[in-house]
Amino acid sequence: MIPLVRSFEKSDYHAGRQNWDVATDEDGVIYFANTDGLLCNIFGEWTLQKLEKGGTVRALHVANDTIWVGGIQEYGYFFKNDQGSLEYKKLGDLENEIIWNIIEFENQIVFQSYLNLIFFDKATKTIHNTPFAEEFWTILEWENELWAITMQGVIGVIRDDRFYHRESFSPHLSSEVRKAFVHDSRLFIVSMDDVFVYDKNTLSRFDFWGKLDKEQFFSGGSLNKHTILLGTVTSGLLIVDMASEDISVIGTAQGLLDNTVLSVETDEDNSVWLGLDYGIAKLELKKSIYPVFANGATYHIMDVGNKTYLSTNKGAFVSENNEPFRFMEGTAGQVWRIRAIGDALYVCHNKGVFQINENHLSPAFDAVGVMDIARFGQSEYYLLSAYTGVLLARYLQGKFYIVTNLNVWGNPKLYYDAESDCIWGDTKYKPLVQFVLNTDEVEVKWHDEMERFFKTQSGLVFYNGLGLLSYESDSETFVPIEQAPFNQVAEKGISTLDIAVNNGAIAYVANDDIKLFVTLPDGTVHSYEKFISSVKNDLIKADPFLNLYNNELRIATDRGVVVFNLEYQSSAIQKKPVITSVNVGSMGTYQKFYYPFKDRTINLPEGRYNLLFQFASPYSDYEFTEFRYMLESYDKEWTEWDSQINQKEYTRISGGEYRFLLQTRVNQSVITQTELAIGIKPKWHQNLWIVLPIIILGLLVFGYVAQLIFHELKENARLNKLAYEKRLKKEAVRTKNEQLMQFLEIISHKNSFLQDLKGILTRMRNSEATRCVAKIDEELNNEKKQFLYHQLFSENNQELIVRLSKDYPALTDNDIRIITLIRTNMSSKEIAAILNISNSSFDTSRYRIRKKLGLSRDEDLNNFVRNL
Structure with a gap:
């Protein structure tokens, strides 16, 4: 089986060309000993860390959150600070030496140079150099012992600062030992010209079953129980299957940038990382979709x-x-x-x-x-x-x-x-x-009317651009196929097609898109279109080809053949997406936090921040991966699924508690989620315990002011109502006074006429005239009429009458009647006529009223009455 190869140029990772060593930590972060320093790959996000003197890193060892490094001029270690960034601490300088191997044994870190072994005690933080008479090609831990291979061709154990001989090479080594690793409880020793196997009893040369000749080796490692990996100088990587005795070669023809493999490392997914003399490569072994050629x-x-x-x-x-x-x-x-x-x-x-x-x-x-x-x-x-x-x-x-x-x-x-x-x-x-x-x-x-024919696993079918048909030779006609699964194909632009016999799977290419439909046991039809869409750009568009065989979909591409296993259980994919970093910016300053984040919450001081989240999928490029996200307490809903994004920026985020939720859906299967909390200290006006009393006090002040305003408005409304009623009343009095004056004028004229008529009749001195005079007197002295006068004047001058009666109790009803008539601006003669009295009698009444009102001689009665 050929792995999927992905290569990285210098321009991809922005560092030097050579990568001498490679290791992975428990969080899946990959580290490279690079020409320019320590190179890190956090699920696709590259960072470079420099040594104090800026030199090359030649060897490294990863233990928990510490990366031990050694180079040409110095050695030390990187540790993760509170932000998840790496900080460097130098342990020592080197003169004319190179650290080219680092291992951990018991509680010590052992730095190996050409001439020395430097031991760093992690407990006491002390360093000591141990001189040996022997010079070592390499050292490693094997079954709780520190093993070494000397340049003199001896295998042995280092104990108590001494080297103990166990086995010798016979004949002697013809070239330097580049690597030693343990596989299947045996020690594999990789020299430039040969590979040896040692089981503590026998040391033998590995002959590769006669399949390799004159190969030069540089690195190696164990992949799994049956397979070892060997990096060569000129042929790339050898994948050696010890069970099947098969050797696969992965070189530049398969996608490597360079055939010199300086370092090899496997991660928890059995993916293989290669440090090359030029560049880096990642080899992905069998996945749901994988190449076989x-x-x-x-x-x-x-x-x-x-x-x-x-x-x-x-x-x-x-x-x-x-x-x-x-x-x-x-x-x-x-x-x-x-x-x-x-x-x-x-x-x-x-x-x-x-x-x-x-x-x-x-x-x-x-x-x-x-x-x-x-x-x-x-x-x-x-x-x-x-x-x-x-x-x-x-x-x-x-x-x-x-x-x-x-x-x-x-x-x-x-x-x-x-x-x-x-x-x-x-x-x-x-x-x-x-x-x-x-x-x-x-x-x-x-x-x-026909476009194409397709020879499928289920027989020969024809295509007219709209659907599938069969050919009836007797009638020489094409007939649409109505039964499933043939009738599910109803699409234009189909260029290749196959239909499986037993599981109702249909695969075809239409308009350069690959379609795959599988009928599940419950009768539903599931589409894998997006799942396999990662292959469509590799089709030979002029003449695509695919077929279904042994529960596999095989797709011919411009690079070879890839296979999708129809029995693949997408529900088995449970890995969470990874938030690789968060870049926090405020007021022109930035700080970056890296995965794996030291704390579950990133706490920031008060202010407004721009937050840039970088994220990635831990899966193969051949898996169809989609993302969606939301910033809880900021976003109202999830974004749509998108396979093209790997970052999201939020701007001017203020104080509060937030959670960045990231979900991934691989091959349209189970959704998995990860999250990162962000806490921004709120400003004083965002603190509820400060703002709440201010709000309450403000509400009380507002309520009091509102009550005053309401009371004022209510009082103004009452006064406006009184003024309005008073205006209405004055208007009514004015109208009645006008009516009364008209009435009095009529009465005055009538009484004057009756007085004149009475005088004429009186001079006639006969009985008939006497009766008429009596009737005229009766009319002039009619009590009902007097009562009417009183009612009219009382109604229109009610307040005046009440005040006069109170302030001047000596006034009689007749006096008050005269006063009200005076207010009408009628002349004394007209008033006397209305009252049916003589002018002299009216003058006498005026005199009595002046006395009762207490007026002096200079005061005018008419002016006094009108001003009341």
Whole structure:
């Protein structure tokens, strides 16, 4: 199996080209001993830490939150501060020496140089150099003992500052030892020219089962129980399977930037990190989607028995019993298709057609390049889809002889339909072509309504651009397929398709997008479209190919073949996303906090901050990963799912308690979440215990002022109402006074007339005149009329009458009546006429009233009365 290789240039990680050592910590952070310092990879976020003198780091060892480092001029360690950033503490300087190996043994850190072992006691913080007579290639801990390999070719144990011999190399080592590691309870010793295995009883040279010759090694390590890793000087990485005796080579052809592997490390996912002489590489081993071949653009995949054949732009490759693919000698060039026809295997090549006979090739046709081949039943006639058109050929004694050129162009894909006894031709465009053999001639039929045909695991189907159809040879018609799962395909632009027999899986490429639908046991149909979308950019768009085989979807790409296991359980993915860092900015100053955060909450002083969150997925690039997030107490809802983001910035965040919630969904499966709390000290006006009393006091003051304003408004309303009522009353009095004056004027005229008439009648002196005089007197002295006067004046002058009665109790009703009449501005004569008295009698009444009112001689009665 070929791992997925991802390489990193210097421009990706912004440091030096060489990476001498690599290690990972318990949080998944990767560290590299780089030419420019200590290089860190926090799930894709790179940082570089410098030594005090700024030199190269050649060796490192990670223990908890401490990274022990050694270089050319100094050695020391990095530790994580409160912000999660690394701070450096130098332990010592070096003169003309290099630290090139660091291990931890018991409670000590051992720094190995060419000449010395430097021991640092973690408990006492003391350093001591121990001189040895021997010079050591390397040291390591093995089964609770400190083992060493000397430059004199001796394996032994260091105890109590002495070296004890255990085993010697025989013959002597021919080159320096670069690495030693433990695998399957045995010690593997990697020298430049050989690899040795030691089990405490026997030391032997590892012969690689005769498969390697003259390889130079530089580094190594154990991958798992059955596999070791060896970094070479010129060939890249060797993945050695001790159980199957298989050796896989990962070099520049597979994606490495350089074939010199200086360091090797595996993480908890069994991914492999390589420090190269130029750059860095990450190798991802089997995932839900993984490559099985990565050595050329692949056009076609065919299975014959226990063998799988690949047609590629570099030739034909074959795998037997799921072993790694190997190149088939003699096939170099463009191999378009490999077809099994009867018992024969044919290779369609840019040089013609070759037949495979027991893994050997023999040419069958070499006149022109051929892209596909098909045979008419059991006849000796074949169709060759050649560069010069579709050729009718006759096969005789192992060779193809051209009968005629049918002049059908477009290099169609060919397939013999036994049921209809014809060959179908698919040029990827309308119309579909049908070839029918009549003795030794071929009839060509065009089906304008059809676009393509697909040979699936479930049989031959046709496609008209809208759906799938079958062909009925009896009626020579195409009929839509109504049953599932065929009827689920209803999409334009399909270029390749396969349908599995047993599980109802449908896979196809439409408009350069890969679609995969699987019918689950409960009858529901699940889509893996987004899951496998990471591969779509690698398709050969002019002629894509995929097929379903043994519960796997195999996809041909411009790099090889990738496989998706249909039995993959996406629900098993439970890893949480990672918030790699938070950059906090305020007033032009910035500080950065790194994963893993020392405290569960980042506490900040009062102020407003810009917060930049960086985050990542711990999964392979081949997994389809989506993110969404929200800042609790700030955002009201989650963002939409997005696969393209890896950071989010919030600006001017004020005091309060916040939680940045980050969720990931891998391959549209189970959602996992991580979070980071941010606490910003609130300003005084954000403190409830300070603000609440101020608010209460303010409310009380506001209530008091509001009450005063309300009372004032109420009083003003009452006074306005009284003034309004008074105006209404004055208006009513004015109106009645006008009516009264009119009435009095009429009465005055009438009484004057009656007085004049009475005088005339009195001079007549007869009985009739006397009766008339009596009637006139009765009218003039009518009590009802007097009562009416009184009522009218009393109603209009009620307050005046009350005040006069109170202030001047000597006034009689007649006096008050006269006073009210005086207020009307009538003359004395008119008032006397109304009262039916003489002018002299009225003057006498005025005199009595003056006395009762206490007026002096100079005071005018009329003015006094009007001013009341």
